[in-house]
Structure formats: structure tokens, C-alpha cells
Amino acid sequence: MLLNQTEQEVRAIIGQSADKLRQKQVGDRVTYVINRNINFTNICEQHCNFCAFRRDEGEDGAFWLTRHQIIEKATDAVEKKATEICMQGGLNPQAKLQGKSLNYYQELVTTIKQEFPQLHLHAFSPQEIQFIAREDNLSYGDVIIALRDSGLDSMPGTAAEVLDNKVRRVICPEKINTETWLEIISLAHSLGVPTTSTMLCGHIENSRQQINHLMQLKQLQKIAIENDYPAKITEFILLPFVGQDAPKSLRNRVGRDQPILEDTLLLTAVSRLFLGELIPNHQPSWVKIGLHGAKEALKWGCNDIGGTLMEEHITTMAGATGGTYMAVETLREAIKSLGRSYQQRNTLYELL
Ligand SMILES: C[S@@+](CC[C@H](N)C(=O)[O-])C[C@H]1O[C@@H](n2cnc3c(N)ncnc32)[C@H](O)[C@@H]1O
Ligand SMILES: Nc1c(NC[C@H](O)[C@H](O)[C@H](O)CO)[nH]c(=O)[nH]c1=O
Ligand SMILES: N[C@@H](Cc1ccc(O)cc1)C(=O)O
Ligand code: SF4
DSSP: OGGGOOOHHHHHHHHHHHHHHHHHHHOSOEEEEOEEEEEOBOBOSOOOTTOSSOBOTTSTTOOBOOHHHHHHHHHHHHHTTOOEEEEEOOOOTTOOBTTBHHHHHHHHHHHHHHHOTTSEEEEOOHHHHHHHHHHHTOOHHHHHHHHHHHTOOBBOOOSOSOSOHHHHHHHOTTSOOHHHHHHHHHHHHHTTOOEEEEEEESSSOOHHHHHHHHHHHHHHHHHHHHTTOSOOEEEEEEEEOOOTTSOHHHHHHHTOSSOOHHHHHHHHHHHHHHHGGGSOOEEOOHHHHHHHHHHHHTTTTOOEEEEOOSOOOTTTTTTOOSOSOOOHHHHHHHHHTTTOOEEEBOTTOOBO
16 A cells, blocks of 8 residues: 555655656646635634634634725735635524525625626635525535526535545534535536545544545546536545644644655545546645645645735644735746746636
């Protein structure tokens, strides 16, 4: 099993194989996207054991942005030439309009899209879709169609964590299970909404569970392609767990504050080898492993350096040290220093 290799020389060979495959599949060019995160609230009814972002209503540090604040952030993003807004939030049962969660989320979408129709709105994880459906007693399809028709362009494949119900019962016992995550992502593809895919790694999961996670992503992509769905998975992003300020239960069990870069790189390489031609775009998270780590990951199978983000709260609140904003020039310099060329892309990996 590749993931169980501990010797540095053996790991290096796995990395080189992934790097070669990356080169063959997508060439040497490294892409980036100019985007802005907007986390509209951190008030959340759930209590995931890795999450330092969530707050109860009224608790210290709880926030809930107004429409005006959201427009201000989007305006600033457009001034900085952003093509994408990435929007996710806590699951806040108070976030309703005329008694409906869907109305509130649709208003989030139209707030941005009416003002800036050219912006690509990448928003709402499968967990958020399930939350709206449950609150309003709607089907997942009803929710996705309504948001899509209001202007939602694509969805983050977050909330995947590790697609293993045993792991989920420990790290996110209140979250949707594996089957529901897969169902909602596949439904989005069939309804013409592209998604990304992620894995929250480096906590309690074992290598068999990591491989099984990748296998399920592969299967999802096969379903989208074989059924000729109008959308599919655009990229894979490894999200290494940051434990420093995460809830003590998980932090102490994992026993470390920051991700181990060497392990992240090995999994980066194995993900490239394993997902193969089905998911050709791979992105590291500079928020979680730093720009230095992201540059390394570009030698271990990644071909994209991610987004400018402009602000980041979720893992920064967990103690991530990678920063919250990367200027375009910084991303380009990082790519150039590897002897590779850079290219701006949009959310769907079309070159700009
Ligand atoms: C915070 S949620 C926001 C959307 C929504 N509340 C949900 O859970 O789907 C987005 C993702 O952030 C990631 N995340 C949260 N805390 C993290 C941590 N301490 N380290 C690394 N990733 C983390 C998880 O993968 C999670 O699915
Ligand atoms: N790695 C992180 C991301 N990545 C997502 C990208 O920025 C972008 O939205 C995607 O590639 C679609 O174009 N976003 C975060 O908020 N935090 C990360 O750590
Ligand atoms: N917001 C997620 C990262 C993310 C965002 C959008 C994506 O499509 C994928 C990953 C985090 O901080 O962990
Ligand atoms: S990961 Fe998402 S659902 Fe879980 S507690 Fe954090 S904000 Fe809430």
C-alpha cells in the first residue's frame, strides 16, 4: 500500500510518479483563480469536532453579515478583479425569510448576482443543501434547482470530510452521512451544477479509509460521465486538519496542532495517481500548509495553486498559519520560482 510507505526514498519515488502523471495529463502550467471567500455567518446548530469556526447565537465571536456587508465585500472583490465568490456558512436555523430557509439562501444568491451577474457564485456544501431541505421540508432536488435558477453556478464539495460513516460518527456525528453526501453531489451534477471534491485528512482516519474515500469520488465522476450529466467534479482539494484551536476532544486525540507536511505530500501524490484521468485538477490548500507547503505540493501532483481568497475564517480560526489573502503577484511569483508558467483560470478551469 503506497500510503503506508515510511522511507523517504520510497515516498520520493511515489511523488515523482505523481509529478510525471501530472505533467502527462495537464502539462507544466499552474493555474490560479482570483476569488473571495464570504462566510455569511458562523452561527451553527452542529458541533463538528474539528470545527473552531462555529458559534452559538449570542456567543462571543458569533457573526452574521448583513446584506449590505455582503455587497461591500463583493464590490471589493470585483475591484480586485475577482471572477468568483466562494460562499459557505454555519447552519443557522434563524436564517429564514418569510419562515423559509430557502428564501434566505436564495436572497444570498440574488444579492450577489443582481449586483454582479458576471461573478461566478461557488456556494453551499451538500451539508447546507440538506439543512435547507430539512428545515423547509423540501427534496434536495427542489433546493438545488431553486438555488441554481436564482444564480448559483457551482457548489463546493466540502462536508465530505472522510467518506466513511465510522469516521464521521467521531468527527462530525451530526453531519449528513456518506450516502447523502454522494447523493447530493450526484444530483447537483445531474441538474447541471458542477462541484469540487475534498478530503479532510490527517486526523483519525487510516489509509484504507483514505483510499476508499478516493474510490467513492472516482465512482461519482464515472456516474456523471457515463450518464452524460451536464456537470461533474472540477477538482480535488486535500484539506489537512488543523488542530491547534479545534475542539479539545479531537485535538487531543490527534495530538498535534498543525498538519504533517510529509504525510500531506504523500497523500497528494497518491490522490493524483489514484484519481487518474477522472479528476485531472488537483489543488493544495495554502491556508492550511502555507505557501511553502503549497509549492511543494505542486511538485507532488498538484497543478493549481488555488485562489486569492482575500479573507479566510474557517481554518484560520482553527489556528492555520498559511494566511488569509494571497495577492495575484505572490501566487505568480511562487509558481515562477518552481520554473513553471502561470495562468489565470475561472472556477470551471477555463483559462482566462
Ligand atoms: C466549516 S464548513 C462550512 C460549510 C458547512 N457548515 C459545512 O460544514 O459543510 C467547510 C469545511 O471546512 C473544513 N474545516 C473545518 N474545520 C477545519 C479544520 N480545523 N481543519 C481543516 N479543515 C477544516 C471542513 O472540511 C468543512 O467541511
Ligand atoms: N483550499 C481552500 C479553498 N479552495 C477553494 C478555491 O479557492 C476555489 O474556490 C476553488 O478552486 C474553485 O474555484 N478555499 C478556502 O476557502 N479555503 C481553502 O483552504
Ligand atoms: N472552505 C473550505 C475550503 C474549500 C472551499 C471551497 C471548495 O470548493 C473546496 C474547499 C475550508 O476552508 O476548508
Ligand atoms: S463544519 Fe460546518 S456544520 Fe460543522 S460545526 Fe463547522 S460550520 Fe457547523
